[in-house]
Amino acid sequence: MKKAENHNAENLLRMYRQMVRIRTFEDIANELYLSAKMPGLTHMYSGQEAVAVGICEALDKTDHITSTHRGHGHCVAKGAEFKEMFSELLGKEEGYCRGKGGSMHIADQDNGNLGANAIVGGSAGIATGAALSARRLGRDSVTVCFFGDGAMGQGLLYEVMNMAALWKLPVIYACENNLYGEYTHMSEMAAGDLKARAEAFGIEAFEVDGQDVLAVNRLAQQLVARARNHEGPFFVTLNTYRYHGHHVGDINRTYYRSKEEEAHWKENRDPITNFGAWLIAEKIAGADDLTSVRETIRQEADEAVEHALGAAYPPATDVGEHVYAD
Amino acid sequence: MREISLSQAVNEAIAEEMRRDETVFLLGEDVAEAGTPFKVLSGLVEEFGPQRILDTPISEPGFTGIAVGAAMTGLRPIVDLMFGDFIFLVMDQLCNQAAKTHYMSGGKLTVPMVLRTNLGATRRSAAQHSQSLHALVAHIPGLKVALPSSAYEAKGLLKTAVRDNNPVVIFEDKLMYQDKAPVPEEEYLIPFGQANIVREGRDVTLIGTSSMVQVAEEAADILAGQNISAEVVDPRTIVPLDEATILGSVKKTSRAVVIDEGHQSYGVTAEIASRIAEKAFYHLDAPVQRMGAMDVPIPFSPALEDLTVPTPQSVAERAGAAVRGELFHDA
Ligand SMILES: Cc1ncc(C[n+]2csc(CCOP(=O)(O)OP(=O)(O)O)c2C)c(N)n1
Numbered sequence A: 001m002k003k004a005e006n007h008n009a010e011n012l013l014r015m016y017r018q019m020v021r022i023r024t025f026e027d028i029a030n031e032l033y034l035s036a037k038m039p040g041l042t043h044m045y046s047g048q049e050a051v052a053v054g055i056c057e058a059l060d061k062t063d064h065i066t067s068t069h070r071g072h073g074h075c076v077a078k079g080a081e082f083k084e085m086f087s088e089l090l091g092k093e094e095g096y097c098r099g100k101g102g103s104m105h106i107a108d109q110d111n112g113n114l115g116a117n118a119i120v121g122g123s124a125g126i127a128t129g130a131a132l133s134a135r136r137l138g139r140d141s142v143t144v145c146f147f148g149d150g151a152m153g154q155g156l157l158y159e160v161m162n163m164a165a166l167w168k169l170p171v172i173y174a175c176e177n178n179l180y181g182e183y184t185h186m187s188e189m190a191a192g193d194l195k196a197r198a199e200a201f202g203i204e205a206f207e208v209d210g211q212d213v214l215a216v217n218r219l220a221q222q223l224v225a226r227a228r229n230h231e232g233p234f235f236v237t238l239n240t241y242r243y244h245g246h247h248v249g250d251i252n253r254t255y256y257r258s259k260e261e262e263a264h265w266k267e268n269r270d271p272i273t274n275f276g277a278w279l280i281a282e283k284i285a286g287a288d289d290l291t292s293v294r295e296t297i298r299q300e301a302d303e304a305v306e307h308a309l310g311a312a313y314p315p316a317t318d319v320g321e322h323v324y325a326d
Numbered sequence B: 001m002r003e004i005s006l007s008q009a010v011n012e013a014i015a016e017e018m019r020r021d022e023t024v025f026l027l028g029e030d031v032a033e034a035g036t037p038f039k040v041l042s043g044l045v046e047e048f049g050p051q052r053i054l055d056t057p058i059s060e061p062g063f064t065g066i067a068v069g070a071a072m073t074g075l076r077p078i079v080d081l082m083f084g085d086f087i088f089l090v091m092d093q094l095c096n097q098a099a100k101t102h103y104m105s106g107g108k109l110t111v112p113m114v115l116r117t118n119l120g121a122t123r124r125s126a127a128q129h130s131q132s133l134h135a136l137v138a139h140i141p142g143l144k145v146a147l148p149s150s151a152y153e154a155k156g157l158l159k160t161a162v163r164d165n166n167p168v169v170i171f172e173d174k175l176m177y178q179d180k181a182p183v184p185e186e187e188y189l190i191p192f193g194q195a196n197i198v199r200e201g202r203d204v205t206l207i208g209t210s211s212m213v214q215v216a217e218e219a220a221d222i223l224a225g226q227n228i229s230a231e232v233v234d235p236r237t238i239v240p241l242d243e244a245t246i247l248g249s250v251k252k253t254s255r256a257v258v259i260d261e262g263h264q265s266y267g268v269t270a271e272i273a274s275r276i277a278e279k280a281f282y283h284l285d286a287p288v289q290r291m292g293a294m295d296v297p298i299p300f301s302p303a304l305e306d307l308t309v310p311t312p313q314s315v316a317e318r319a320g321a322a323v324r325g326e327l328f329h330d331a
């Protein structure tokens, strides 16, 4: 890792903390699933923390993101609170979406998160539309569209990238290449070079190590500034890895990826471990400081999940509400 | 008779048809080694190879369109659409292309393809993975629509679908994949347009589709405890619809409740109820009742989701009220 440029110690520690918050949230969500306390299934973001945090730390609260089925990380990174998130995962009234959305539709408008999406590639239009709003309404905000390598198969993405390029919209297409879409390796799903697809529209495209939060953040800061300055859109491939199965129920994975491969990423490429080691080596934090960060976060998360488990379900009258706006 | 799950029944139907006819092949996401997320297709790629069990990228309109073209030119594709909700992505290929080609070509081109997908809520999968959208495609002339209600039905209807020279959309109930039912070892087909009288009764006809056949049967059990004899009819295919069996049953019982998991408004229950009203009106002793999913996006929270679909209790209540003459119109 190179020495941080535009970073003071406080920002660096915040990035560490945010990555730990995501990992902790996911660990607990997985425990909730395993102990049959969570309805349905959920997709873990663990392993990809540096992507969401590196990018969202370059955004302002008024900037927008769109997220995916693997969306808890984006949600935390954009500023969401544990209590409302756990409540949403458990279908409780206090959740961000009053329990109506759940894990795959979690959204947090106050922090600019327009929502997770259970349709692969489904948010590409939404993100581009948000960028159009910003342009038309004279806001200088930027939208980041998060999606996976699998979403590169969706035609919608190419239609909107074309329009975004024609109209120079302030949108950044962030492709999290975690090597797999469900149970299939991306090499069996995507022909040619991912970046070249965006470049065909004249969109400047970049590739970055998605396990290196500083590298991601450095690139994101540049691109966000340039997008605000009407130099967008941009496309970024972030090379990363998901630690868990496609969803929490995907336990036996050896038919599509090896245990050695998983171990390699977890042991050598972990974004939190590596960034923590760098913070210590650079004397930005001591090992004890980082331990206490992790412990404090775990405690906050435990309290939040305890609260959410005891919280009320929405009343039956809620079922017919919000179909139409007033 | 041996019992197998709906998932195994589908698997067998595809394997048998692929052995019988070299032109049959299957394509979709994670259909090969993974055998789909529901594990319905496990083992097929081992037998038929990756040329005939074809893994696609996440490109639903693309691979559905490829199936339409392949069907027009000599192959018989089975498209695997992982969730019924994704039918919105393929509507153009299905409804503008597949459905109309035979007609527009003056009968010269055919599109013998099957699109297999699913329906059904209460799996805690929220609004984009829980819809029952069969009414949408049933609205489009040129498409046939099958709704199997058990492992037995799933196998027989799918085999018929593969042999049909028209585009057929078949919706399986995703909550039923592990449910077992007696399925003969010998080959059989279930013809389209032939409803099944699941149980005979005198007082009220419960017409249920897909997931709602089980609900209707359980409702009939509850009603039996109240000395009400309910007949349960499963149309099996809504296009073509076996009007004669439905009307015959209603003329016998004089009362009808139509139950379907699609949204109630502008849906399957409306179609069947109006046909009864048009063609059996003078035989009716009570207004025809419709019970569909609530007209709301399916909510995630279990506390809300369970309210959105008909249950054996709610069906028994409604049917009981019809029989007891307790259904009144507002003045
Ligand atoms: C349009 C659509 N097709 C298929 C699916 C089923 N599905 C859910 S996630 C997924 C894989 C997505 O892969 P990727 O975009 O790489 O994201 P990742 O899961 O790796 O984060 C698939 C096929 C879906 N939700 N939406």
Ligand SMILES: [Mg+2]
Pocket: A148, A149, A150, A176, A177, A178, A179, A180, A181, A182
């Ligand atoms: Mg992926």
